[in-house]
Amino acid sequence: MRSGYGIVLAYAAVGIAYVALSVAFPDFILSWVEGAAVLVLAFGVGPFIYRRLRR
């Protein structure tokens, strides 16, 4: 289980990446759906793939 600070840092890191992408490509990014997709990728799909690859 990650600590509270770890979770905050993880969200902050994902947020910085999302903001950077959004500033660079505001036409394509920056809608609620993409925000949700980024979070699901970062905290669901990403860790799942990482665990599978480590097996």
Next chain:
Amino acid sequence: MSWVAHDMEPYAIQRHLGKRVAIVPLLLGSYAPDLTTKWFVYGISVFGYKIKANDPAQFHRGWPGAGFTHSLLFGVVISLIILLLTKRNIWAFSFLLGQWSHALTDMGDTVGTMLFFPWTHHFAIGAWQYAGQTGRFNDAGAYFSGPGFVWDGIWIVIASFGWRILTRSYFEETVANGDPLWTWAMATFPMAVVLALYRCSFFYGICRWTTWVIWAHVTHNYQFDVTWGGPMWVGVASGGTTTRLGLMSFGGGCPCGGCCGGPKF
């Protein structure tokens, strides 16, 4: 119109009312007035054809138009439908709160909302300039250059003071406890994904506030004007009138004050 306030208000309400509200209908209510109308306000291109309202402000907030979505009555009607379909008072009540918060918040701009539709009088505080007619980017540039930028910042601060509602323990004890939607989600997806979805609007709100501020003032040159009713360059660029329903005169020329040589203050 408001931007990030609609993401943050539901979390502030959630913090205040706890188990008396449900976050999903609260968020849906908060987004509902713009959910089906915003694309037509800003316009989209389909196979080279531009589809956009002739008079975006009239369409967005007026009657005839879709302005009734920003009325208190619209919230009541949709809440009653939710109640009839789901038999869940808490979902209907939460949607109502969310939708009413949106309608009240959007009174802050210069166009205002027909709060008591079918009475078509617009209630407008006029704190910041309505700029939806200028398209998504110039609207963002205007909003995040005027008092709206401050308003949204205040909501981020208010919601952030309630950071505990974003914790797993609060979610499990207060938000998900007894809510069939979250019970289903927890049984279907990993907990990290469920929590990410719960926190999504909060995350999205902070990210888009940050993004648009950087976009408007670092990568572009929109001028700050946080005076009451600002930014005034929206009105100047549109022929000297502020953007109020029936007073717009967006003729030719670039309507923005920041990207391509509009007025600078």
